[in-house]
Amino acid sequence: RAPKDLGRIGDLDGRQLAAEPPPYAPPHDPKLPWSMKGGELNDASGLSRTPVYGVVAVRSRDDVGNALTFAKANKLKIAMAAVRHSMGGHAFDDHALVLDMRGLNSIELDTATKTVRVGAGATWHDIQNAIHPQFAVKAMQSTDIFSVGGSISVNAHGMDHHAGALDGSIRSLEIMLADGSVTTCSRTLNAELFRHVVGGYGLFGVILSAELEVVENAVYETSRALIGSDAFPQYFDERIAGDNGLGLFYGHLSTATGNLLDEMVVYRYDAVEDELPEDFPALGAPGMVGLKRFILNLSKYGSAFRSLKWYVEKTLEPKFESCTVPRTAAMAEGEACLVSRNDPMHDSVPYLFNDLKGETDILHEYFFPRAAYPSMIAGARKIMLEHDANLLNASVRVVDAADIALPYATEPAFSLVLYINQRTDAEGNARMRALTRALIDLTIQNGGRFFLPYQLHYTAGQLLASYPELPSFLEAKRQYDPEEVFVSTFYRGISQLVEGATAA
DSSP states (O other), X not given: OOOOOOOBOOEETTEEOOOOOOSOOOOOOTTSOEEEESOEEOOTTSOBOEEOSEEEEOOSHHHHHHHHHHHHHTTOOEEEESSOOOSSSTTOOTTOEEEEGGGOOOEEEETTTTEEEEETTOBHHHHHHHHTTTEEEXXXXXXXXXXXXXXXXXXXOOSOTTTOSGGGGEEEEEEEOTTSOEXXXXXXXXXXXXXXXXXXXXXXXXXXXXXXXXXXXXXXXXXXXXXXXXXXXXXXXIIITTOTTEEEEEEEEOOOGGGTTTEEEXXXXXXXXXXXXXXXXXXXXXXXXXXXXXXXXXXXXXXXXXXXXXXXXXXIGGGGOOOOSOOOTTOSOTTOOEEETHHHHOOOOGGGOOOOTTEEEEEEEEEEEGGXXXXXXXXXXXXXXXXXXXXXXEEEEEEOOOOSSSOSOSSSEEEXXXXXEEEOSHHHHHHHHHXXXXXXXXXXXXXXXXXXXXXXXXXXXXXXXXXXXXXXXXXXXXHHOTTOOBOOHHHHHHHHHHHHHHHO
């Protein structure tokens, strides 16, 4: 589905995001596969409406090269997009030529090396379908809707705390640079380029393909543990950190106003010894979509309904859990619920689609040192209540330090993921801005960082306190791309903030 179109948040810390159109717009080259000439794009927030020069529907690397040649000859800027699930204009810019990468979606599995080479526009959903049932993705988000190129550009992480973020499972990348040349980079080959492309938000070149590690598919037994949220650090140390048999996990925090963030349901996927059956079922869509969407939308209408949603999750949902792996006679626990490794992440979250008028649902994520967990959760609870935030979901994830140019974690960390509903009028945007800045301040006070793929509601001071590497990151950007061909609204915004702060 296309993103909702609810307008545009006009500024970043007082700096206007809209750019004046160029005095001359060249005719669209008829040799390029345009899917749009002119028009406007938006992203998953619905609040980033942006006029663009046009959109090229990429089907081959020649399309990328030809579009780049045309753009440079006509002094146009280029942005890369796929499913557009970032929320701050990361996938386009005013009057830019946008490359829609979704057609660059080839998938080639090498069973001998346990790798898969994929086009940047391939989604995790398609990759899982291609390698299932023998193999599973090693590292990806907890949902499968995202493109590989977009995931690499933010260094996404997911439910496997052993595998870590995506950077750890990338064997190599093919990149088209601003001069039109194509190069390969990895941890050991053109390593500096690799460190800037991964988590580089599409600013250093066009990702054409990626070689990713996969793992053999496995059977997991699912279980849930209801704990006090303040007990999670001890639970993590004793039951998760050293447990090599735990394949996947995540924790959901209470969204009920009466015990906000006080309880946690820990979802566990523990490996069992059973081999995959030969008649292993194909990956299916998640169940109860209509009911989940109804309960989620109902929770937007007051604290009583948010309490109901939490009650349903911790009490009723386990009774309707979907188990996809048939048990064999050799399996001891006949009542256990078994799934494959691919199943928990094969979720396109259709129940999150919001077509209600005048509102949107916004993601936040905050990373902080593991020792800061009690302070961070207590502070977030206080802020959410003070701002009367309409919190739809809250979860805790685990990440490690990443050796990339712009890391969101520089030491072992937890992250707090928040999914918050807002009105899309001026008051709703102002309330979300105030809430976001309060949460960023809390994160900085606890030695952490906020995640950059989301709304542009931060100040220059908050940005540089969280990412002191930004000046050198932007300097490297201009070394690899001296004409600043590759752009986005996000790039323009953070560049202005950093330049203004360093000039002050």
